Amino acid sequence: MKNLIFFLFFALLGAALFLEFKRLTVKPWPAAHFADIEDHFKYGSIGAEVDGFPYAIWRELPAIFAEDIPEGFATFGFLTEPGHELPIGVSVRRVGVERVGFNCGTCHVSTYRVDGEEHMVLGAPAHMLDLQAYITFLAKATADDRLTADAVIEAAEADGRRPSFLDKVVLRFVVFPRLEAQVAQLRNSLAWMENRPAHGPGRTDAGNFWRERWGLRPGDDLRVGTVDFPAVWNQQTRLDGSFHWDGNNRSLDERNISAALAGGAPEWLLETRSINRISDWLMELPPPAYPAAINAELAAEGHAIYLREGCDSCHDVGGAALGKVTHAALLGTDPERTDLFDEVMVGYFGQVGAKYSWQFSNYRVTEGYANMPLDGIWMRAPYLHNGSVPTMADLLAPAEERPVTFFTGCPEFDTARMGFACEAGFVFDTEDIGNGNGGHLYGTALPEPEKLALIEYLKTL
Ligand code: HEC
Numbered sequence: 119m120k121n122l123i124f125f126l127f128f129a130l131l132g133a134a135l136f137l138e139f140k141r142l143t144v145k146p147w148p149a150a151h152f153a154d155i156e157d158h159f160k161y162g163s164i165g166a167e168v169d170g171f172p173y174a175i176w177r178e179l180p181a182i183f184a185e186d187i188p189e190g191f192a193t194f195g196f197l198t199e200p201g202h203e204l205p206i207g208v209s210v211r212r213v214g215v216e217r218v219g220f221n222c223g224t225c226h227v228s229t230y231r232v233d234g235e236e237h238m239v240l241g242a243p244a245h246m247l248d249l250q251a252y253i254t255f256l257a258k259a260t261a262d263d264r265l266t267a268d269a270v271i272e273a274a275e276a277d278g279r280r281p282s283f284l285d286k287v288v289l290r291f292v293v294f295p296r297l298e299a300q301v302a303q304l305r306n307s308l309a310w311m312e313n314r315p316a317h318g319p320g321r322t323d324a325g326n327f328w329r330e331r332w333g334l335r336p337g338d339d340l341r342v343g344t345v346d347f348p349a350v351w352n353q354q355t356r357l358d359g360s361f362h363w364d365g366n367n368r369s370l371d372e373r374n375i376s377a378a379l380a381g382g383a384p385e386w387l388l389e390t391r392s393i394n395r396i397s398d399w400l401m402e403l404p405p406p407a408y409p410a411a412i413n414a415e416l417a418a419e420g421h422a423i424y425l426r427e428g429c430d431s432c433h434d435v436g437g438a439a440l441g442k443v444t445h446a447a448l449l450g451t452d453p454e455r456t457d458l459f460d461e462v463m464v465g466y467f468g469q470v471g472a473k474y475s476w477q478f479s480n481y482r483v484t485e486g487y488a489n490m491p492l493d494g495i496w497m498r499a500p501y502l503h504n505g506s507v508p509t510m511a512d513l514l515a516p517a518e519e520r521p522v523t524f525f526t527g528c529p530e531f532d533t534a535r536m537g538f539a540c541e542a543g544f545v546f547d548t549e550d551i552g553n554g555n556g557g558h559l560y561g562t563a564l565p566e567p568e569k570l571a572l573i574e575y576l577k578t579l
């Protein structure tokens with residue numbers, strides 16, 4: 119009798135493990151879709167969970183590593199809303215086991231604080247999110263002795279979750295043994311970051327993740343592609359121009375797909391319907407209104423100065439040079455990002471999506487940065503493609519008077535200087551490679567009262 123029970127027990131366990139193993143290797147489950155487009159932008163899936171961190175472990179990390187990340191994932195600048203367990207920008211999907219992935223909201227949602235009140239803005243650059251610190255943390259945590267199956271089960275139970283017997287078996291014998299290998303691979307693929315300046319909050323590297331993926335060994339050189347997250351509202355005004363900071367692509371479809379691939383979606387699992395739905399919604403998503411009073415008379419004076427200085431030609435819809443690329447030598451801003459996207463990169467981009475109907479063919483080399491609309495420009499601080507200038511007042515100052523170092527990563531908004539004013543946080547050093555704060559000298563020689571008028575006008579955009 120006893121033997122029979124043992125036999126049945128192991129037969130059942132074997133069958134359960136077999137089924138679970140099949141789930142680990144078979145088709146991903148349906149992705150999270152939300153009826154409300156704003157919820158979908160913040161919490162929906164773009165197909166990026168496939169290689170994601172196992173959710174059962176991920177959700178216990180804040181408890182297990184409470185000393186390292188006292189505020190949980192908010193330590194890295196992730197935002198959460200009441201009623202949602204997951205932070206904005208994180209979706210969960212079962213691919214074998216449940217896994218977490220990024221979505222468009224990860225890098226394109228943010229908040230600001232004025233008069234002690236915090237407000238969320240969809241489509242704004244995630245200027246507080248330190249993605250690099252987050253990814254590095256995940257890679258390190260996995261190699262840490264504190265992270266064991268027992269610790270995960272204990273943390274789950276302490277929080278009122280009760281992993282079933284099967285959950286525990288899968289965690290111990292399937293998820294954990296695989297995690298090591300998965301993350302070892304991740305660690306190797308991030309090695310190139312070690313000899314480059316930290317990205318800090320609000321930025322990522324737009325080129326070197328691709329180069330790593332293509333075997334171009336970014337670890338062997340020091341080239342930097344660090345960029346500030348851009349705003350993504352009002353995309354209808356960008357259609358005649360070129361996308362990305364350096365204007366390297368004019369195709370809307372390729373821009374959307376490359377965004378999803380960069381977010382972690384594999385070519386075979388693009389959630390095209392989801393991505394197109396978001397792209398359509400971004401066409402007319404309005405930029406946020408300035409969060410303080412505007413002096414209309416002063417703004418009108420500022421508009422005249424803006425026109426007189428020719429800002430409109432590069433920055434206004436209908437302007438002669440909107441959407442064109444201004445040569446880096448003329449502009450004078452840091453050239454690293456545009457230099458990184460060379461013919462070699464374009465060649466590899468042309469192979470992305472081979473065998474799919476959407477294979478890329480529109481990437482190109484430019485030698486500068488694209489002229490773009492300035493809508494909602496107040497919420498796009500810090501300024502320039504590398505986020506090297508903290509406020510508008512600083513951007514209108516001669517380059518040598520701009521701050522050499524400053525803090526980033528806080529929501530405190532300075533309505534007078536137009537930009538985030540952080541008293542602590544990540545130290546942005548403009549002397550590091552790729553972080554140069556020179557160039558774009560337009561308006562920097564104006565008399566002080568004219569600068570104030572110009573800023574007043576920029577508040578209205
Ligand atoms: C990991 C962070 C990240 C994720 C996830 C992400 N983006 Fe982006 N996005 C960026 C960065 C960085 C750039 C600028 C790249 C450059 O120009 O060098 C960008 C550029 C863009 C642009 C072009 C803006 C312009 O003015 O040229 C649009 C539009 C956009 N993203 C939309 C999306 C959509 C839609 C998704 C989801 C499918 C998405 N992004 C996911 C970081 C992200």
Ligand code: HEC
Pocket residue numbers: 363424427428429430431432433439444449451452487488489490492495498500501502503504513558560561572
């Ligand atoms: C010849 C074209 C040109 C003219 C003229 C010009 N700009 Fe720009 N502007 C650019 C380009 C290109 C960038 C992006 C540079 C970079 O990020 O390296 C930029 C960036 C900016 C930014 C920062 C955008 C961001 O998202 O960080 C602001 C603000 C701005 N310009 C305001 C102005 C004002 C105000 C004037 C007039 C006094 C002006 N510009 C004149 C081409 C121009």
